[in-house]
Amino acid sequence: xxxxxxxxxxxxxxxxxxxxxxxxxxxxxxxxxxxxxxxxxxxxxxxxxxxxxxxxxxxxxxxxxxxxxxxxxxxxxxxxxxxxxxxxxxxxxxxxxxxxxxxxxxxxxxxxxxxxxxxxxxxxxxxxxxxxxxxxxxxxxxxxxxxxxxxxxxxxxxxxxxxxxxxxxxxxxxxxxxxxxxxxxx
Amino acid sequence: xxxxxxxxxxxxxxxxxxxxxxxxxxxxxxxxxxxxxxxxxxxxxxxxxxxxxxxxxxxxxxxxxxxxxxxxxxxxxxxxxxxxxxxxxxxxxxxxxxxxxxxxxxxxxxxxxxxxxxxxxxxxxxxxxxxxxxxxxxxxxxxxxxxxxxxxxxxxxxxxxxxxxxxxxxxxxxxxxxxxxxxxxxxxxxxxxxxxxxxxxxxxxxxxxxxxxxxxxxxxxxxxxxxxxxxxxxxxxxxxxxxxxxxxxxxxxxxxxxxxxxxxxxxxxxxxxxxxxxxxxxxxxxxxxxxxxxxxxxxxxxxxxxxxxxxxxxxxxxxxxxxxxxxxxxxxxxxxxxxxxxxxxxxxxxxxxxxxxxxxxxxxxxxxxxxxxxxxxxxxxxxxxxxxxxxxxxxx
Numbered sequence: 001x002x003x004x005x006x007x008x009x010x011x012x013x014x015x016x017x018x019x020x021x022x023x024x025x026x027x028x029x030x031x032x033x034x035x036x037x038x039x040x041x042x043x044x045x046x047x048x049x050x051x052x053x054x055x056x057x058x059x060x061x062x063x064x065x066x067x068x069x070x071x072x073x074x075x076x077x078x079x080x081x082x083x084x085x086x087x088x089x090x091x092x093x094x095x096x097x098x099x100x101x102x103x104x105x106x107x108x109x110x111x112x113x114x115x116x117x118x119x120x121x122x123x124x125x126x127x128x129x130x131x132x133x134x135x136x137x138x139x140x141x142x143x144x145x146x147x148x149x150x151x152x153x154x155x156x157x158x159x160x161x162x163x164x165x166x167x168x169x170x171x172x173x174x175x176x177x178x179x180x181x182x183x184x185x186x
Numbered sequence: 187x188x189x190x191x192x193x194x195x196x197x198x199x200x201x202x203x204x205x206x207x208x209x210x211x212x213x214x215x216x217x218x219x220x221x222x223x224x225x226x227x228x229x230x231x232x233x234x235x236x237x238x239x240x241x242x243x244x245x246x247x248x249x250x251x252x253x254x255x256x257x258x259x260x261x262x263x264x265x266x267x268x269x270x271x272x273x274x275x276x277x278x279x280x281x282x283x284x285x286x287x288x289x290x291x292x293x294x295x296x297x298x299x300x301x302x303x304x305x306x307x308x309x310x311x312x313x314x315x316x317x318x319x320x321x322x323x324x325x326x327x328x329x330x331x332x333x334x335x336x337x338x339x340x341x342x343x344x345x346x347x348x349x350x351x352x353x354x355x356x357x358x359x360x361x362x363x364x365x366x367x368x369x370x371x372x373x374x375x376x377x378x379x380x381x382x383x384x385x386x387x388x389x390x391x392x393x394x395x396x397x398x399x400x401x402x403x404x405x406x407x408x409x410x411x412x413x414x415x416x417x418x419x420x421x422x423x424x425x426x427x428x429x430x431x432x433x434x435x436x437x438x439x440x441x442x443x444x445x446x447x448x449x450x451x452x453x454x455x456x457x458x459x460x461x462x463x464x465x466x467x468x469x470x471x472x473x474x475x476x477x478x479x480x481x482x483x484x485x486x487x488x489x490x491x492x493x494x495x496x497x498x499x500x501x502x503x504x505x506x507x508x509x510x511x512x513x514x515x516x517x518x519x520x521x522x523x524x525x526x527x528x529x530x531x532x533x534x535x536x537x538x539x540x541x542x543x544x545x546x547x548x549x550x551x552x553x554x555x556x557x558x559x560x561x562x563x564x565x566x567x568x569x570x571x572x573x574x575x576x577x578x579x580x581x582x
Contacts, residue, residue, distance in 0.1 A: 060434060060452060070316045073296070080300050080374055088235065088377060096378035097440045097570055100289050101317065101338040106571025109435040115449065118435040118573060119346060122317035122336050129335055133350065136357050 003138040007051025007171030009043050012154060014163035016042055024055055027111060033094060034075060035160045040066070040104040040151050041111045043167035047147060048112065051171035056113035063116035063143040066105040067123045067130035067150030071165055075099055104151060116143055123150070131170065138174055145173040194352040195582060197422040198274025198410035199522050200266040200366075203509050204242040204403060207262075211273070215526050218508060219555035221537045225390060225401045225510050230373040233301075240386060242403035242510030243371050259294060259406075260320065263368040266406035267324060270364065274410040274422060283332030283360045285351035286321040287343030287367035289514040290375055291336075297374060320368070332360035340569030341474070342433065343367055344407065344517030345577050349431030351411050361416040366408035367518035375513070376402055382441060384478055392475035392504035392536050393482045393550045395543040400476040403510025407518035409525070414582070425525045429562065429578040430460030436572025443480055447488025449574040450474075450566060454492045457564065457576040466496040468578075470527050470563040472520045473550075475504025475536065476511055481568065486546045488566075501558055503551040507537045517567040517575065524563035524579050533558045 011019050013035055020028050023045045032038035048055055053062070075098045082090035097103055102120040109118055117137065121130050127150045134148035149169030158164045199211060204224035206213040224242040229235065249261060263286070271279065318336040325334045333354050337347045344367025351365035379385050379402060386399035409425075417424055434456065436449035443450070458468070473485055482504075490497045505523050512519060527533050532555055539552035562580040567573075 060456075064435070072317075073292075076293075076296065077300070079378070080297070083233070083374060083377055084300060087233075088237075088380070091374075091377040091381045093378075093381040096382065099374075099378065100340045100570050102340050102569075102571045102573060103440065106435075106440055106573070109437040109572060110439070113437045115435050115437045115452065117433040118339065118571070119350070119433060120338050122338050124316040124318055124322075129333075133335070136353065136359075140353060140357055142353070 002175050003135050003172045004175045005170050005172050007047050009047035009050060010166065010168035011039065011043050011046065012163040013039050013160045013165040019046060022049060030111060034098060036071060036075065036151055036165055037098070037104055037107050039165055039167045041108055043169050044108045044112065044147060047169045047171050053171065058113045060116040061144055062114050063137060063146045064105050064109060064114050064118045065130050065134040065146055065148040066120045067127040068101050068104065068120060069124055069152040071151055071153045072101045134172060138172060145171070147171055193414060194355045194411050194428045195414045195417045196409050196425040196525060197412050197417050198270040198276065199425065199525060200269025200273060201407045201519060201522050202244065202262045202266045203405040203519060204244050205509060207244045215530065218505060218523070218534045219532055221508065221535050221553060221555065223508050223537060230376060233373045239376055239380070240401040241371055241376065242401060244404055259291065259368060259370045262406040263320060263324060266366065266408045267364060270408040270410050276410065279362055280329055281332050281360055282330050282362035282364055283351070283354055284321055284325045284330055284334045285337065285347040285354070285363055285365040286324070287337045287347035287514045287517060288317055288320060288369055289338055289340055289343055290369050290372050291317040291320045293372045293374065294370060297372060332363065338514065339573045340571055341511065341513055342517055342567040342569045342573040342575040343514035344519065345521065345565060345567040345575040346433055346517070348409065348518060348521055349433065349575065349577050352428040352431060355411060355413050361413045363411045364408055365411055366406065367515040368406040369513035369515045370404040371402055386477060389538040390477040390507050390510070391538040391540065392477040392507050393486070393543065393546040394539050395541040397477045397479060397482060399478055400506065401510045403512040405509065405512040405515045405519055407515055407522050409522065424582050426528050426579045427582050429580040430457035431577045432456035433575045436574065438572050441570055443484040443568055444572065445484060447484040447491065449572055450485060450488035450568055451491040453574040453576040454488060454564065454566065457578045461578065463562065465493040468493070468500055468562050468564055469560045470524065470533050470558065471500055471502040472523050472563065472565045473502050473504045474566050474568045475506050477506065483545055485566065485568070486548060489548065497548055501533045501549050501551045503534050504536045505534055517565065520565045521577055524565045527560045527563055528579065528581055531557055531559055533560065
């Protein structure tokens with residue numbers, strides 16, 4: 001059984017607000033610490049809608065494979081600046097957990113109750129390794145379905161509101177499973 | 187489920203930790219089994235602060251040419267990788283791949299640049315380097331043509347890097363993978379754990395009633411994974427085989443573990459099921475065992491949930507009681523401890539253990555190592571973001 005793609009999403013940080021209307025109330029009402037976290041959660045929310053997957057998922061049937069480039073350094077910079085400016089008092093317990101690259105995937109797993117494999121791959125240019133590994137996990141039957149994609153800096157000169165970040169994800173699964181949800185192959 | 191059975195073996199190991207960092211694998215193992223404590227009270231090297239923290243650092247003066255801490259990470263990663271390649275007696279490995287787990291891989295250079303830009307009162311520029319540059323530079327240096335992958339799953343990074351490497355071989359992507367983890371002490375990370383109140387002010391006492399937190403450490407560990415066919419063909423020495431691996435998410439909290447160990451129990455169960463083993467067939471558990479109140483209780487609950495009554499008969503040790511918590515390297519260090527426990531038929535102790543916690547009532551090998559016939563060993567890891575991973579090794 002070959003893996004098929006049954007859902008896609010791609011959003012930029014300059015149009016987060018306009019794409020959230022179709023999302024579940026629980027996601028629209030979530031409080032976010034930073035814009036990258038918000039962008040990632042919203043992008044996966046749109047993806048699950050597109051793939052016709054009900055939320056919360058609540059089991060280990062879905063795995064999550066997230067690629068991230070050096071956009072994560074924006075969060076680290078904010079945390080480090082606090083320490084440099086105020087010493088130990090500037091070390092934010094709220095920001096510190098976000099300095100590890102898997103924090104974005106973690107928030108996605110919490111938001112949608114995704115309990116399967118959760119792998120974050122720091123990668124410089126594209127999500128090739130992420131998609132490739134997700135496909136390997138499906139063909140190797142380590143997981144039945146996978147969310148694969150990531151977040152990257154689109155243009156370093158832009159602010160967040162102007163579209164600094166972009167997130168794109170694919171929902172992929174073994175071909176025989178798609179009929180269960182009525183989703184379409186893409 | 188595709189089983190890892192009889193497919194992937196380990197033929198070389200390399201390890202650099204604060205315990206006898208340049209003494210080789212045997213000296214490391216002997217120090218570990220004699221319960222040597224590498225955790226000392228130390229000040230932060232970069233930030234100008236009076237206060238000292240408990241941490242396990244590799245003695246900087248022991249490096250050739252007294253290298254800067256900025257280069258320390260590259261140096262220990264390179265050293266551990268070369269050790270593993272030499273141990274495996276590999277002469278031809280151009281087609282090998284590299285799978286590296288790290289969390290703070292780019293942090294030392296970053297810290298230094300940030301402090302310099304602060305001194306010059308200029309605005310910090312963003313980093314141009316992703317964490318993946320460490321993996322890439324190691325692969326380029328060793329002329330590796332196989333799959334190159336960086337994993338950053340908090341404190342499960344090292345375990346995941348090895349598990350993913352085993353799957354790459356299983357899936358026929360290559361016949362040799364070098365896999366492991368590396369991380370170094372960072373002033374900013376220490377302050378982060380400090381404000382989360384996760385650091386202990388006295389000894390690290392995993393599973394003890396009076397445990398009060400963790401101490402950070404550093405290190406690098408690599409292993410050479412090969413398809414069994416390839417290893418047998420070149421008559422390689424074999425430490426053991428990968429019998430199962432699983433990653434699972436708590437989906438519960440960004441910094442705290444699920445209180446009942448839901449994700450970790452699921453990961454252990456999945457890893458064991460890949461080889462169709464029964465719980466009583468596991469001979470040794472190398473625990474994540476950080477020494478924090480919540481981790482150790484959660485881990486005990488997860489082990490009991492999976493192993494049932496057999497949980498009381500399996501020796502469990504926390505090597506972090508001696509080595510500290512080396513973030514992305516810890517999973518790889520502890521995986522090597524599992525292989526060495528099978529090779530030497532000895533399980534390392536959990537040191538600083540004084541008083542039994544009624545809720546943590548398993549056999550944690552308190553204070554003294556012991557002989558034990560280890561034929562199967564499992565290494566457990568858990569981390570920020572509700573990450574959980576388990577990797578199971580067995581003798582061929």
